[in-house]
Amino acid sequence: MSRKAEYAVEIEHLxxxxxxHVALEDLSLQIPRGAFVAIVGPNGAGxxxxxxxxLGLVRPASGKVLVLGEPLERLDxxxxxxxxxxxxxxxxxxxxxxxxVVSGLRRAWPGRITRGERExxxxxxxxxxxxxxxxxxxxxxxxxxxxxxxxxxAFVRQPELVVLDEPATGIDVLGEAxxxxxxEGYQKQSGATLLxxxxxxxxxxxxxxxxxxxxxxLIGFGPPERALSERCLREAFGHVGHAHTVAxxxxxxxxx
Amino acid sequence: MFEAWHLPFMQRALLAGLIMALxxxxxxxxxxxxxxxxxxSGLAHAAFGGVALGLLLGGEPLWVxxxxxxxxxxxxxxxxxxxxxxxxxxxGIFFAVSMALGIVFLSLKREYTAxxxxxxxxxxxxxxxxxxxxxxGLLLLTLLTxxxxxxxxxxxxxxxxxxxxxVPVLFDDYLLAFLVALVVVVAMKLVGLLLVAAFLVIxxxxxxxxxxxxAGMMVGAVLVGVFSVVFGLQISLQxxxxxxxxxxxxxxxxxxxxxxxxxxx
Numbered sequence: 001m002s003r004k005a006e007y008a009v010e011i012e013h014l015x016x017x018x019x020x021h022v023a024l025e026d027l028s029l030q031i032p033r034g035a036f037v038a039i040v041g042p043n044g045a046g047x048x049x050x051x052x053x054x055l056g057l058v059r060p061a062s063g064k065v066l067v068l069g070e071p072l073e074r075l076d077x078x079x080x081x082x083x084x085x086x087x088x089x090x091x092x093x094x095x096x097x098x099x100x101v102v103s104g105l106r107r108a109w110p111g112r113i114t115r116g117e118r119e120x121x122x123x124x125x126x127x128x129x130x131x132x133x134x135x136x137x138x139x140x141x142x143x144x145x146x147x148x149x150x151x152x153x154a155f156v157r158q159p160e161l162v163v164l165d166e167p168a169t170g171i172d173v174l175g176e177a178x179x180x181x182x183x184e185g186y187q188k189q190s191g192a193t194l195l196x197x198x199x200x201x202x203x204x205x206x207x208x209x210x211x212x213x214x215x216x217x218l219i220g221f222g223p224p225e226r227a228l229s230e231r232c233l234r235e236a237f238g239h240v241g242h243a244h245t246v247a248x249x250x251x252x253x254x255x256x
Numbered sequence: 257m258f259e260a261w262h263l264p265f266m267q268r269a270l271l272a273g274l275i276m277a278l279x280x281x282x283x284x285x286x287x288x289x290x291x292x293x294x295x296x297s298g299l300a301h302a303a304f305g306g307v308a309l310g311l312l313l314g315g316e317p318l319w320v321x322x323x324x325x326x327x328x329x330x331x332x333x334x335x336x337x338x339x340x341x342x343x344x345x346x347x348g349i350f351f352a353v354s355m356a357l358g359i360v361f362l363s364l365k366r367e368y369t370a371x372x373x374x375x376x377x378x379x380x381x382x383x384x385x386x387x388x389x390x391x392x393g394l395l396l397l398t399l400l401t402x403x404x405x406x407x408x409x410x411x412x413x414x415x416x417x418x419x420x421x422x423v424p425v426l427f428d429d430y431l432l433a434f435l436v437a438l439v440v441v442v443a444m445k446l447v448g449l450l451l452v453a454a455f456l457v458i459x460x461x462x463x464x465x466x467x468x469x470x471a472g473m474m475v476g477a478v479l480v481g482v483f484s485v486v487f488g489l490q491i492s493l494q495x496x497x498x499x500x501x502x503x504x505x506x507x508x509x510x511x512x513x514x515x516x517x518x519x520x521x
Contacts, residue, residue, distance in 0.1 A: 055420040107421040108406030111471040
């Protein structure tokens with residue numbers, strides 16, 4: 001068992017470039033273990049780049065990134081659970097829900113599932129209320145069903161860090177409430193850290209313990225009532241136009 | 257009706273066809289699900305360039321075609337990964353250039369090369385012992401890479417998830433392209449460059465219609481391949497029609513039937 005680091009994610013002076021385009025610039029932050037962190041910011045702010053860097057999908061131009069106390073090249077990927085946007089699912093690929101969950105255990109696609117793996121997959125699906133989906137093809141699942149299967153896939157490896165890319169997009173209000181209940185339940189039981197991109201400031205305000213406000217640079221980081229301030233939102237979303245009005249309305253409704 | 261199967265050339269044809277059915281049933285689903293169906297066709301045209309160079313240099317054309325096609329496969333993968341050019345455009349460029357080179361090489365030979373036509377249209381009934389040995393070697397190579405099936409399938413399902421789990425997806429892309437290139441070169445002798453892509457695409461596409469799992473799709477693709485080789489050879493012999501084309505038409509028949517039976521409600 002690796003040493004317990006104080007922070008789930010430690011980033012120092014991180015800069016990420018795509019060719020000439022700077023996606024993230026000189027970003028430094030420390031995410032404490034057990035936090036539920038929401039990342040907000042306008043389109044093109046570098047939110048996806050930030051989680052992709054943490055997942056080891058994007059190589060930084062400069063800076064230091066430690067995840068669960070380890071540099072990315074030394075980190076055991078099974079310690080991190082990733083829930084991608086389910087709309088990226090290739091529905092033409094023939095797959096059963098239980099195979100998708102077992103892929104989270106194996107870090108490979110299962111040709112044949114062992115009895116032990118099936119038990120673990122079923123337990124994970126049961127935890128998200130989707131045991132009945134185990135032997136069904138994912139290609140015809142609704143957004144809500146897929147989201148549950150992807151959550152089971154992440155939970156099955158008992159990750160210490162769960163990274164979610166816009167998990168509420170494309171599911172209805174009830175499904176969204178269910179999802180937050182499942183995430184918070186997992187966090188309570190495991191003490192895991194949750195890191196989620198969202199466009200929903202309300203959700204960030206109500207569910208997250210910390211909020212990262214991003215627009216290429218770090219604009220705000222802290223508890224929601226501090227990070228989702230008028231100053232931070234105006235700086236991230238602009239001083240004029242519709243986003244500005246929405247930001248002001250949000251801030252006033254929360255009196256932050 | 258089956259007495260012709262006692263003839264050595266028919267046995268060689270059957271053996272070569274069955275090995276091809278296994279190989280293309282194995283690699284085809286990766287190509288189809290990765291959106292690389294066109295790659296088989298492109299590599300076959302590239303292989304023609306290699307064969308033509310082999311004929312020009314003299315000796316067994318296969319020994320030139322194999323490295324030539326493998327190099328083109330790696331080139332296509334490099335362009336796809338490292339430039340802004342899309343996969344099908346990369347294939348389109350490479351196959352046209354290789355084909356042009358093939359035409360130039362053949363013209364330099366200055367004498368009629370009937371053998372070139374064997375590669376264009378294939379000749380499963382003219383399979384030599386060398387062809388069988390090369391096919392068996394490729395089958396062995398494929399068996400050695402069986403442990404990689406899980407991670408190839410994982411990256412085929414979702415490249416980003418596989419990458420986040422530290423699967424070396426880039427290395428695997430090159431390796432798969434290389435192995436498919438070898439399959440194409442070997443299969444080209446049997447069914448011809450014009451039809452070789454069908455072997456990789458049609459059985460996999462047919463099996464996709466009824467398969468609920470990726471492993472099942474692969475088994476289905478192999479079975480479609482085996483069925484069409486056995487019955488295709490028999491029909492071609494009985495009615496004296498080209499064997500490669502008959503096999504491909506049978507594959508298409510299975511695909512059509514599957515599409516009609518398992519069509520979406």
